[in-house]
Each structure stands twice: as C-alpha cells, then as structure tokens.
Amino acid sequence: MKRRIFLTAAAAAVLSACTKKPPKAVEVLPSPAMQLLPARYGAITDEPFPVPAVPQGIVPPELWRQEVPNPYPDQPAGTVIVDPDQAFLHLVQQDGTALRYGVGVGAAGFAWNGDSVMQYKRKWPRWTPPDEMVARRPDLEPYSIANGGMDGGPGNPLGSRALYLFQNGVDTLYRIHGGCEPQYLGQAVSSGCIRMLDQDAIDLFERVPGGSKIVVLPSLWKEGARGIF
Template structure:
C-alpha cells in the first residue's frame, strides 16, 4: 500500500476554495512616535513593526529609594527609568552595550547636547580603522540622521571625568531591547528628545549591571 505523505485528499462535496486571510493591522501610531518634521534634521515616524510594544514609552508605578530626577538604567530588562515624585517613573525602552563593552555604576549627567557631533574614542578607532575620518583628531562626524548619537545626547561623567558613555538617540527601532551598541545606552530619537527635555544637568544616574554579561567595567554602586 502506498502512503501519500502529508497530502490530504479533498472531499468533492466540500468547498476547498481557500479563504484569504486578512493581514495583521498595523498598530495605531501614538502621537509620541509620529514624524518630527520641525527638527533641525526632520525625523521620520518610528517603524512600529520594529519596536516591541513593551518598549514603548510610558509612565509606570516604580518604587525606589532613589530621589526624583534620578535616571536608573535597568540593563538586564532593557529599560531606563526617570524617577518622578509619588512612586512613579517615566519608562523608556533602550538598547545597551554588547558584552565586553558595557559599563555600570553611579555617575551624573554632566551636560546635554542637541544634534551632537560624534567622535569615537581612540580605542574604538583602533578596533575599527574605518572610523579614522571621524576621530577626535579629525573633528568627529557632523550631526544628522546618520550620526550614531542621533538627535540628542546626554553625557555621563563619574568623579568629574568623562566615562565616554552616553544616553543618545537612534533611528534604529529594531535595536531597542537588545545589546548592540559599544557601551552606550540608546533610545529611539523621539524618546531621547522627550528625556532630554525633562532631565537637568547634574542629575544622578544609576546603571545596573547585567549579571549574564562578563568583562563589564563596574564602578562602585
């Protein structure tokens, strides 16, 4: 006896016409992720099919002993919390540093910049010689949508010294929720603009390490 593997025999009395399946509707785009045409470099709308809904910006209950105004980077969960009064916080989805390049500890946001220049540190240029045209000696990369720091950057200092780590923007929504950058903490441009407008210079920042990652540069928590 011959077996017809995985082939079903249609019954003549049944209608076998395939019923087309409607495509999944795209999520309704919240205003916070719409295009920003009035920026110095117009920012396109966020590609919501690349950004998991759990990483959308939202205000949440958040109990912590840290004072309001503090930024808390939950590296394992890929969230950044901006602590507000009354046990609340604004929560943002983030991308974090790849294994071996991450940083954790306590520091401050020394200052902020709109549409910053990007100057990769010499150690990065040594690993990636193609970045030489953007080195410190050559003045860095001009601001714009292709600049790795995106629309805004917040500069993290520890003990009065630049850590070389930043909170910065990115147009790459697919990178949020992942460990992809060389140590810096990235938010989609719409979110980093919102954060920029609500964080003061000198605000404390706490970066919680991910125990699953090795070779992490950790300062005293």
C-alpha cells in the same frame, strides 16, 4: 526575559561604543490585532534635521514610553535608572510613578555600572570615536578626534540627543543617546552606550537637567545568573 539575546557573534556587532549595525530591510504591515504606535512616535519636522516616524509593528508595546509605578522608591525624583538586562530606562517622578523608556544596549552595556552625574547634554551632538576604535576601524579615520569628529545630523550614531555621564568628575565615556534603529530596540547590538529612539531621546533630554543623578545597574547576566537578557 526580554527579547535581547547576547549573540555569540557579538564581537562582530560591537565594533564601537556607539556604532550600529546597518539597517535591516524590514517592512511589517499592521494586522487588525496589532497595537498601533502612539502619535508621539510620529515624524518630527521642527528639528534641525528630520526625525522619521517609527514604523508600525517593529517596537513591542512594553518598550514604548509610558508611565508606570515607580520600581525604585528609594531613589529621589529626577533620578535616571538604567537596567541593561531589562532594556529599560526609568525616570523617577514625584508622585510614586516613573517614566519608562525602552532602550538598546551593547555587549559592553554591562561592562560599566554605578552612580554617575549627567554632566552636560547636547542636541544633535558631534561624534568623535576614540583612537582605539579608529585603530580597529580605519574607515572611521575621517571622524577621529584629530579630524574633529562627525557633524550632528542624519547618519551620526548619537542621533538627535546625547547625555554625557561623569563619575567623580571624570568622563565615563558612557552616553545615553538617540539614533537607535527601531528594529534593534531592546537588543544588544553595539558596545557601550545606551541607545534610545530619537523621539524618546528628545523627550528625556527635556526632562533631565544638568547635574542629574544617573544610576546604571549591574548586569546579572554578567554574573552568570542569566543566559539571555
């Protein structure tokens, strides 16, 4: 399966719905046989905040954004399907194809599943950790709901874009957002949200209008069918 392994130390890693581990000091130089990242993963300089280029050699090719045959022909064009076990997000297109994005999920990524609606979306969104999270992490108090949250920009766990998922008119507190550090793409290192590279989050944001259908598939791992995902 994919290279994401549900670590037994997940309790330490999944501190919040959208928080991330500190970045690793990773330096990987491309070898002659290494596939170089497409230009779409280069630095973005025309945003309110700079988006750095994705380093070479960190993200495997199967997690790059790419057009693939649509694996969900029963879903109408424009539907987004998230498969937490496979670390893929598919956007169904009109012509029998889908855009596939690699994502990162959290230990709670399989705790919620079902059909939802992307009620709204935000560029460089504010992040407001819920009170329960602040109780576990007093260091987040400056960004609590009462204090107005964290401004968008570098260091904000939601990254460059966020899509907000509602079910039956109620906020699921489930987000699809940017800010995923490349070394964690395809892994389960946080709790709750679906995380994307900022370059991919920006691309998806432009393609998905408000009111779009979002399907989050159940995790087979949760049902005991898989020990890794």
